[in-house]
Amino acid sequence: MKEISRRSFLKGTAATGAALGLSGSFYNFLFSGLEPAQASDETGIQKFQNACPRNCYDTCSILSTVENGILTKVEGNPQNTFTRGRLCAKGYTYTRRVYSPDRIKYPMRQNGRGSGNWERISWDEAYTLIAKNILKIKKEYGSTLPICLNKYSGNFDIMHYGIEGMLSSFGNTSRATGTPCWPAGIDSQTFDMGTIVNNDPEDLVNSKYLILWGVNPAWTSVHSMYFVQEAQRRGCKIVAIDPVLTQTASKADLYLQIKPSTDGALALGMARYILDHNLIDAKWLMNNALGYNEFFDYLKNNITTDWAAEKTGLPKNVIETLAREYATAKPANIWIGYGMQRHANGGQNVRAIDALAAITGNIGKSGGGAQYAHLETWGFNYHAMVQNKPAGSAGSGDRAININNFGAEVLAAKEPPIKMLWIACRNPMSQDPETSVVKKAFEAMDFVVTADQFFNPSVAMSDIVLPVTTIFETWGVNVSYWHYWLCLNQQAIKPMYESKNDIQIAMELSKKMNELEPGSCTFPTSGDLKDWVGKEFNTGIYNQFGISDWKELEKGPVKTKAGHVAWQDGKFRTSSGKYEIWSEEAKKFGHLPLPVYREELKPANEYPYRCISPHWKLNIHSQFQNLDWMQAINNAPFIEIHPETAQKMGIQEKDNVKMYNDLGYIVLPAKITETVAQDIVVVYEAWYKDKNFNVNYTVKALPADMGKKATGMPGMAFHDNFVNIAKV
Amino acid sequence: MKQNQRYNPAEFQRKFFVYRLLQDYYSGCLWQKKDNWNEILLTLAETRYQEEIIFFDLGMRLIQKLTQEAVYDFNRLFVGPEKLLAPPYESAYRNAEGLLMQKETTDVRKFYSIVGLSVVGQNREPDDFIGLELEFLCFLLYQAVSCFQRGEERADFYLNVYFEFLNMHLGNWVSDHCEDVLRHSTSYFCKGMAMLTKGFIEREKSLLMHKEEIL
Numbered sequence: 001m002k003e004i005s006r007r008s009f010l011k012g013t014a015a016t017g018a019a020l021g022l023s024g025s026f027y028n029f030l031f032s033g034l035e036p037a038q039a040s041d042e043t044g045i046q047k048f049q050n051a052c053p054r055n056c057y058d059t060c061s062i063l064s065t066v067e068n069g070i071l072t073k074v075e076g077n078p079q080n081t082f083t084r085g086r087l088c089a090k091g092y093t094y095t096r097r098v099y100s101p102d103r104i105k106y107p108m109r110q111n112g113r114g115s116g117n118w119e120r121i122s123w124d125e126a127y128t129l130i131a132k133n134i135l136k137i138k139k140e141y142g143s144t145l146p147i148c149l150n151k152y153s154g155n156f157d158i159m160h161y162g163i164e165g166m167l168s169s170f171g172n173t174s175r176a177t178g179t180p181c182w183p184a185g186i187d188s189q190t191f192d193m194g195t196i197v198n199n200d201p202e203d204l205v206n207s208k209y210l211i212l213w214g215v216n217p218a219w220t221s222v223h224s225m226y227f228v229q230e231a232q233r234r235g236c237k238i239v240a241i242d243p244v245l246t247q248t249a250s251k252a253d254l255y256l257q258i259k260p261s262t263d264g265a266l267a268l269g270m271a272r273y274i275l276d277h278n279l280i281d282a283k284w285l286m287n288n289a290l291g292y293n294e295f296f297d298y299l300k301n302n303i304t305t306d307w308a309a310e311k312t313g314l315p316k317n318v319i320e321t322l323a324r325e326y327a328t329a330k331p332a333n334i335w336i337g338y339g340m341q342r343h344a345n346g347g348q349n350v351r352a353i354d355a356l357a358a359i360t361g362n363i364g365k366s367g368g369g370a371q372y373a374h375l376e377t378w379g380f381n382y383h384a385m386v387q388n389k390p391a392g393s394a395g396s397g398d399r400a401i402n403i404n405n406f407g408a409e410v411l412a413a414k415e416p417p418i419k420m421l422w423i424a425c426r427n428p429m430s431q432d433p434e435t436s437v438v439k440k441a442f443e444a445m446d447f448v449v450t451a452d453q454f455f456n457p458s459v460a461m462s463d464i465v466l467p468v469t470t471i472f473e474t475w476g477v478n479v480s481y482w483h484y485w486l487c488l489n490q491q492a493i494k495p496m497y498e499s500k501n502d503i504q505i506a507m508e509l510s511k512k513m514n515e516l517e518p519g520s521c522t523f524p525t526s527g528d529l530k531d532w533v534g535k536e537f538n539t540g541i542y543n544q545f546g547i548s549d550w551k552e553l554e555k556g557p558v559k560t561k562a563g564h565v566a567w568q569d570g571k572f573r574t575s576s577g578k579y580e581i582w583s584e585e586a587k588k589f590g591h592l593p594l595p596v597y598r599e600e601l602k603p604a605n606e607y608p609y610r611c612i613s614p615h616w617k618l619n620i621h622s623q624f625q626n627l628d629w630m631q632a633i634n635n636a637p638f639i640e641i642h643p644e645t646a647q648k649m650g651i652q653e654k655d656n657v658k659m660y661n662d663l664g665y666i667v668l669p670a671k672i673t674e675t676v677a678q679d680i681v682v683v684y685e686a687w688y689k690d691k692n693f694n695v696n697y698t699v700k701a702l703p704a705d706m707g708k709k710a711t712g713m714p715g716m717a718f719h720d721n722f723v724n725i726a727k728v
Numbered sequence: 729m730k731q732n733q734r735y736n737p738a739e740f741q742r743k744f745f746v747y748r749l750l751q752d753y754y755s756g757c758l759w760q761k762k763d764n765w766n767e768i769l770l771t772l773a774e775t776r777y778q779e780e781i782i783f784f785d786l787g788m789r790l791i792q793k794l795t796q797e798a799v800y801d802f803n804r805l806f807v808g809p810e811k812l813l814a815p816p817y818e819s820a821y822r823n824a825e826g827l828l829m830q831k832e833t834t835d836v837r838k839f840y841s842i843v844g845l846s847v848v849g850q851n852r853e854p855d856d857f858i859g860l861e862l863e864f865l866c867f868l869l870y871q872a873v874s875c876f877q878r879g880e881e882r883a884d885f886y887l888n889v890y891f892e893f894l895n896m897h898l899g900n901w902v903s904d905h906c907e908d909v910l911r912h913s914t915s916y917f918c919k920g921m922a923m924l925t926k927g928f929i930e931r932e933k934s935l936l937m938h939k940e941e942i943l
Binding site: 029031033034035036037068069071095096099103104105116117118455460465467494496497689690 | 756800830833840850
């Protein structure tokens, strides 16, 4: 009986299986995900050139090993004499990033921003939805200005500037403008010297005296640390100046725990001592500088080492010894970190430090200098970025939205308002100050598109998420803002799942927009990404690096042939061609022409502690911390508090501490440590996956003093965040 | 067992139906079949697995309605974009560090190549995606029964590979995976499908103990 019923079942389902549309029927096996094996070109072991494109000094040259089409290993490329065959802890996790089960795999649509109700959609559906929204906005508002791009440093590959190009190809749009990282310091050096240029960091070994001023390379530029320590081995004295006793400071010969934001006072006090003791390089100044007499007058009339000692919290004799040692060791070098300029007086402080290097004649010398950063090797064509706007585009140009006050400026934008966000290479919901305002801005939009590799708080507030490729799955080209190497990024493996390069996305979206409204988007609708890398090169780059074709980079990275000592030729790029201690240009931007002291911000009564939020060793902003190896080491934020402060507040190790100000609060466990001063707390600016808060919930969008000239917007005073703490 | 019972086509047929259903489910194309879901349920009932497998029975009770909530739940469990609550990949469970495309994945790839198969667009989708493993098992059954009907000896080879793969791969992790679904799922539907999957695969695996009798 049973047998019969099964036979009838067999008969029945052979037909119904097909009728129901299940994949195939018993007599007709239809393959869906499998197929008879094809000959594959992905066999054996292959090596590829890759480049780490993150916002980091080191921009490492990577050698990737691919076995049968699978990325099995990443290592530092020994051909690069700066990165010297090693990666950092973060870099070694790259295989984890590519093959993490948590990667964003497919285009998806969220039904209700922040609801977590996601549906998988096809790329075609995604393009159609996006294109229709863009065209609708253009029709309704008469221009594409209501569309705002927030893209920055998640990927510094040159071709990725094509994301800006994509927005240009729609018409005039709104753009998050400026940079949160380093603008105040850039402006300072631009006023002083005309632009930023640093000595080749491999030249650090030639220093006799090295001040690491507000920089922590042991965590944030591990390859530079080799050169720092090699210099030390050769007899160079290493001085670390930092409000926090960092890993770098622990390796220094002298550590000075300065009061935050008073670096200019220290530099000026040192300058006064150097002047008084006739340790200046008068010849260098006469030949190369303007305004030094006015500067010396200022020092004589306004600055004393007693004042500097009071301001900085450092003993007068220490300041004097430091000044004497710095001025007499030749050559002496200062590395100015980005941390120390994230203050309301950060730019002015950098100018004062630059002036120290100038009056001692250390600029333009091997082993000397005032190192900050450079953009000397960035002279690409920006072929992907430079796109024409469609004929007849309304509006008189793109509209700048301050990246450092993004939420408020998006909400405040009028005529036309901002209605759509495109987020790429960025996670503003974690990295911007005033997170709750940023969230309001996301909520106020009609449409939000985010392109990313992993789910994060910005993706959570999006309507559409698009999966993007990792560096191993696409082409690119990278240079550094610190070292002088050029590195090709080869496609090593196929893109996993349905991920695409942002430029591929731009091409395909352009195709869709032109289908729906011919002429609405100028971005090329097709192109080979490898060819597009080639289109970024020009003879200037070829000459600078001593190559005749970019394909030579397939053999390995190359270094510039010359220019490894900044300003060696004495030709400063200021309007006078001199080093301008007195800067008329600074005056034009509303600053005092001399590097005089600008008062630091001080804590108010109800918020007596300064919260510093420096970089953490296991992340770059909101990248890497979400990967398992990093999480295995540390998977939760904490607050560093001095033992005396902790005792005063009744806080013990691992107690939950509420850190608050008038913006908001966060609660996190205490780490009691003497590495911070009594009036300072430290919370690292990492995004921790699965944590619905980070330190930026308490950070005000307070501008640094400088940045507008070089980057369009002032920098961010991340470290002028005053808070109170309480045990909870 | 007698020769003609070993390759009972009706027995293979009902397995085939369940494999295809599970494969379509994990591939995300079940949602397009909302309109004939009731008909699919009727056919599923005809397999009468619910009479033998308690989990299958429980599962069937939970999957009566295919709701939009189930779609969202399904995506949270298996698709993204958030961290997957029950990753549908063997290596996520069996690789010591939960990483995809490692030895566990290439071992599966080797199995596919034994019978001359590979993943469409290899190296884009992990070979050990559950949908592919289900498709592979279904294919092996299909080949076994086809060979048998043609009187080819190779039928035994396919059945051997079938049990080998079940034993070394899908059968080794699918229970953990289904437990994850049951732990994190917020919909009756996905919970039901997890029970169905768990019950069915565990039963298939248990047949391995009687493999000598079957073969």
